[in-house]
Amino acid sequence: MARIITLTLNPAIDKSTTVTGIGPNTKLRCTEPTYDAGGGGINVSRAIHKLGGSSLCKYFAGGPTGVFLKQLLDDQQIEQEVFEIEGWTRENFAVTDTSNNQQYRFGMPGPMVKEAEWQNALQQLEMQLNKGDYLVASGKLPPGVPNDFYAQVGDLTKKKEALFILDASGEALMEAAKSHIYMLKPNLAELGAMCGVPSITDLDLKSLAKQFLEKHDCKILVVSLGPKGALLATKNEMVQVPAPVVHQQSTIGAGDSMVAGMVMSLVGGKSLSEMVMYGVACGTAATMHQGTQLCNKEDADKLCDWIKAQ
Ligand SMILES: Nc1ncnc2c1ncn2[C@@H]1O[C@H](COP(=O)(O)OP(=O)(O)OP(=O)(O)O)[C@@H](O)[C@H]1O
Numbered sequence: 001m002a003r004i005i006t007l008t009l010n011p012a013i014d015k016s017t018t019v020t021g022i023g024p025n026t027k028l029r030c031t032e033p034t035y036d037a038g039g040g041g042i043n044v045s046r047a048i049h050k051l052g053g054s055s056l057c058k059y060f061a062g063g064p065t066g067v068f069l070k071q072l073l074d075d076q077q078i079e080q081e082v083f084e085i086e087g088w089t090r091e092n093f094a095v096t097d098t099s100n101n102q103q104y105r106f107g108m109p110g111p112m113v114k115e116a117e118w119q120n121a122l123q124q125l126e127m128q129l130n131k132g133d134y135l136v137a138s139g140k141l142p143p144g145v146p147n148d149f150y151a152q153v154g155d156l157t158k159k160k161e162a163l164f165i166l167d168a169s170g171e172a173l174m175e176a177a178k179s180h181i182y183m184l185k186p187n188l189a190e191l192g193a194m195c196g197v198p199s200i201t202d203l204d205l206k207s208l209a210k211q212f213l214e215k216h217d218c219k220i221l222v223v224s225l226g227p228k229g230a231l232l233a234t235k236n237e238m239v240q241v242p243a244p245v246v247h248q249q250s251t252i253g254a255g256d257s258m259v260a261g262m263v264m265s266l267v268g269g270k271s272l273s274e275m276v277m278y279g280v281a282c283g284t285a286a287t288m289h290q291g292t293q294l295c296n297k298e299d300a301d302k303l304c305d306w307i308k309a310q
């Protein structure tokens, strides 16, 4: 069976707590915090694990917080491999005010990564990738890593005949789009940025997806549409899959859960239309739970049956 390897350049420890009432100049007495491993690729690995699959989770980490992150992933029995860096892994912080149920989320920038550190990661990847492996990269780049890092990963997956799946945004995505990608999962805004279109309407989505595939070295494009589901586009097929309406709790990790479901389907030899249906089901399943819990298999399977029956 093909291996799934996830790649996270800017992981985080997500520290969450609650407090009753938030105001300035006073000591806010918080409840005991909970800690979760976070960051795009790490979330994909966690979601794959929840869906009953396995992956090798590779990420950059350093300092005592990096050691703690490794512990959090060990606790969840996620197979992992660290690219050691000198900077300390970041810690994000979320506080829910129980008096009004509002959540405040503080995101930190991530440590500076040295050139020798990211170059070493590229070399390691090149040595370790095998033909037919799925390499899934998700998330932002930390300070110090050049915007063309994912493009360089794309080039090396081409050389090694591995399959590169990317979920990124901003300049890193713009650069990566110039390289080789097997499957790309932008949301509407990210597709718009790549096509130079400020806002995409239902009327022009399919023709923009088609144009994108003609101009780029990308085999499969899945545009996620939030509560409207997703569009699968390849040179030969276009399939739009609506998302079921559910009791929505939190959309954190919907994109990563979707990617997890799609790569599981690919490894399982499913067709591309089945893949996007399962992806939408897993993305929607992630929205049914609070916080950083991602999708669970039972919800995802039920939602996928519902989607297939439409
Ligand atoms: N409000 C919602 N209701 C139902 N399903 C949703 C909702 N939001 C997201 N989803 C599901 O999750 C998938 C991915 O969501 P979305 O398009 O918002 O990705 P994204 O913008 O990349 O998200 P993220 O913030 O996680 O990066 C959608 O295709 C859909 O299946």
Ligand SMILES: [Mg+2]
Pocket: 167, 187, 255, 256
């Ligand atoms: Mg996203």
